Amino acid sequence: MTNGPIEARDLTKVFGRTTAVDRVSFSVRQKEIFGFLGPNGAGKTTTTRMLTGVIPPDGGTALILGYDMRTDPVRAKQRFGVVPETANAYTDLSAWQNLMLMGELYGLSRTRSKARATELLEALGLLDRKDQKVQAYSKGMKQRLILAMALLHEPELLFLDEPTSGLDVQSTHLILSLLRDLNRAGTTIFLTTHNMEEANRLCDRVGIIRNGRLIALDAPERLKAAIERVHRVEVSFDREVSGGDIAAMEVVLSSAREGDKWRLTVEDTDIAIREIVSFARQHGAGIVTLNTLAPSLDEAFLRLTGEVEP
Amino acid sequence: MNPAGLLEQARRAWAIAKKDIRIYYLKGPVLIFGVFMPVFLFLAFFLGSRQLPLSFLVSGLVGMTLFFTATAVSPAIFPWEGSAKTLERLASCPVRIETIVLGDMVASVLFGIAITAVTIAIGLAGGLPLLHGPTLGAAVLLAACCFSAIGMLLAVPPTNVPSNIMMLSSLIKFPLVFISGIFVPLEQLPGWGLALAICSPLTYCTDLVRYAFTDVSYFPVVTDLAALGLFALACTTLTMVLHRRTMPRRM
Ligand SMILES: Nc1ncnc2c1ncn2[C@@H]1O[C@H](COP(=O)(O)OP(=O)(O)OP(=O)(O)O)[C@@H](O)[C@H]1O
Ligand SMILES: [Mg+2]
Numbered sequence: 001m002t003n004g005p006i007e008a009r010d011l012t013k014v015f016g017r018t019t020a021v022d023r024v025s026f027s028v029r030q031k032e033i034f035g036f037l038g039p040n041g042a043g044k045t046t047t048t049r050m051l052t053g054v055i056p057p058d059g060g061t062a063l064i065l066g067y068d069m070r071t072d073p074v075r076a077k078q079r080f081g082v083v084p085e086t087a088n089a090y091t092d093l094s095a096w097q098n099l100m101l102m103g104e105l106y107g108l109s110r111t112r113s114k115a116r117a118t119e120l121l122e123a124l125g126l127l128d129r130k131d132q133k134v135q136a137y138s139k140g141m142k143q144r145l146i147l148a149m150a151l152l153h154e155p156e157l158l159f160l161d162e163p164t165s166g167l168d169v170q171s172t173h174l175i176l177s178l179l180r181d182l183n184r185a186g187t188t189i190f191l192t193t194h195n196m197e198e199a200n201r202l203c204d205r206v207g208i209i210r211n212g213r214l215i216a217l218d219a220p221e222r223l224k225a226a227i228e229r230v231h232r233v234e235v236s237f238d239r240e241v242s243g244g245d246i247a248a249m250e251v252v253l254s255s256a257r258e259g260d261k262w263r264l265t266v267e268d269t270d271i272a273i274r275e276i277v278s279f280a281r282q283h284g285a286g287i288v289t290l291n292t293l294a295p296s297l298d299e300a301f302l303r304l305t306g307e308v309e310p
Numbered sequence: 311m312n313p314a315g316l317l318e319q320a321r322r323a324w325a326i327a328k329k330d331i332r333i334y335y336l337k338g339p340v341l342i343f344g345v346f347m348p349v350f351l352f353l354a355f356f357l358g359s360r361q362l363p364l365s366f367l368v369s370g371l372v373g374m375t376l377f378f379t380a381t382a383v384s385p386a387i388f389p390w391e392g393s394a395k396t397l398e399r400l401a402s403c404p405v406r407i408e409t410i411v412l413g414d415m416v417a418s419v420l421f422g423i424a425i426t427a428v429t430i431a432i433g434l435a436g437g438l439p440l441l442h443g444p445t446l447g448a449a450v451l452l453a454a455c456c457f458s459a460i461g462m463l464l465a466v467p468p469t470n471v472p473s474n475i476m477m478l479s480s481l482i483k484f485p486l487v488f489i490s491g492i493f494v495p496l497e498q499l500p501g502w503g504l505a506l507a508i509c510s511p512l513t514y515c516t517d518l519v520r521y522a523f524t525d526v527s528y529f530p531v532v533t534d535l536a537a538l539g540l541f542a543l544a545c546t547t548l549t550m551v552l553h554r555r556t557m558p559r560r561m
Contacts, residue, residue: 054401055558074314077404084402088395092333104325105403107311107318149399 003066004029005157005188006051010060013046020046022212023060028190033183035203035220036192043212044192045085048161051190052082065157078106080157081150087142091135095126095145098134099152106153113152120148123178140171147175151182158182160191164198176202231269232293235276236261238286245283251275261289319409326400326413327420334383334390335421343382344421348375348429368433369520370492373512375429376450377487380422380457385464385479387414388553392470392560407557408550411462415546418458419451426450433523442522445531449518452538456511459545466552468559486510491517496528511541 006028013021021043028034038044050057051064053073062069067076089098096117103113121127124144134142143163150158160179164172179202183189193199199206200220208216208223216223230253246255246262251272253265266272269292280287311318334340351371355362391397400410434440464479490512491499499507507513514534521527527534 049398049561052402054398055561072314074319074404074406077402078313082402084395084398086395086398088399090329090333090396091394093329097332101325101329102403104328105322105400105405107313107322107404 003063005065006190007063011050011057011062012059013050014058019212024214026207026214026217031186031188032204033189033202035199035206037199037206038209039194042209044209045161048159048192052159053077079155081155083146083150083160083163085161087146089134089145094131094133096130098149102149102152108153116152120151124148140167143167157188162192231266233264233266233272234261234291236288238288241283241285249275249279313404319406322405323409323413326410327416330414330417334387344379344425345428352432364436364438365524368438368523369516372426372429372519373516374487374492376422376426376453377457377512379425380418380454381461381483384414384418384458384461385475386472388465389470389472389475398561407554411550411553415458415462418461419454422454423450438523441525445518446522449515452542453515456538456542456545459549462549463545466556468556486512511538514538
């Protein structure tokens, strides 16, 4: 049996009365970008921390690069890098000193540390600020430094917990394109996000977690396909029509009234519009507005995670 | 290279110690506190109680300086790093929890020794003859290890609020000074006082320093050294075991 770089088996973490992560199992394949998606409080960070050996699981096992995180964490940590949820460079040290510290903690030679640090700071646009204390860094700069710190020892596996949250378009783009390059060069990447769009653009497969449970695991295209079965149409008429009549239309899956508008969930937009037009003619009502709403990935995500009923 | 091997982990502990020194010890206020404390203790005791011989005073002050400096900063490092999340960074690096604790201990040992050297220098400048240099060196080194382990022991409760830990550590540190033959010579202590003194590693340190300066000690020198060594070993082991247990709760 060949193990993937990440094998999570029945990972469970309980904080007091909340089960933050509930028997989560999945495996990440060699050289893929795996997205771990979920709303706030779903258990993404807790799962990542168990996988990276920061907190021990209450149940289950995490095998990282073939090492059991319970019994052999140091060897595993030597070969992966971590970008945690909150930037955690030493703010009293400069970027350069932080990187040199990482070099020592990963057992790199001084010359290798210096060469790698220069290379990474250059790539991340921080080279001219390298001797400034991290205290004076902006959020985006801190996040880029954290990424450099995680990459200094050229890990074959990279964990990132919401690497782009709160960053501007430029920093986000810089980080995402760096991740893509790394992946092309063979690095396996595990990242958490609550941004479906980002996951879709970046990931080969995504796992969706909600209330501590893994509820879907698939390629983003497949998840998208699942949503595209459902569309929304907004319509309003110049006179009262009964909800029952609207719901009776064959194409309408569900309807809800919002102010003077009806919000309809339909299977097919084209058929829906034709039916609505003939419906209006039959009932002698004029159509005031008619909007079709493109299904967004975010909506799909909300639906999958159960925040919104379909 | 085996990243989990002892030698490699020791090297990484040294990296952590250097980081501590740079961030927590080489700070204006900490250094000023460190250097002024022995000076003020000297002045206070010297002016306050002229009947005590300088040799007795110095041995007590050396022990006290070492004890207070070696335990001054280290209990707060984990709470600080816990709330700054840098502890999480260390926890995701290929270092054992024991390595992190060892790194913090090494930094406080070095700080303790450096400041204690000031106290000793003041004593020597005051005309006190140093009779047993190597014994003094061994005593200071062993005691520094022991006290820094005690400092880390004070950091075991997994709170990320430094002031809580500082309060707790003052509550424990001050009584220890009173039972260690610093203010009252061991010879003059009543039976129960002596019984308490035996339980404090500071007693043996003070006794050794006294021997180094006056050639007289209450316990045999070997006993003092052995007791100090045992305390150092026991406290180090205990602090590592306990930190391994409580570390996950800091994250
Ligand atoms: N140290 C802790 N102590 C107590 N409860 C915790 C702790 N860490 C997380 N939790 C709880 O576990 C659950 C999952 O939290 P987690 O941080 O893993 O979510 P998340 O998916 O990362 O959310 P976000 O998108 O907001 O970062 C939450 O209910 C949270 O309150
Ligand atoms: Mg999170």
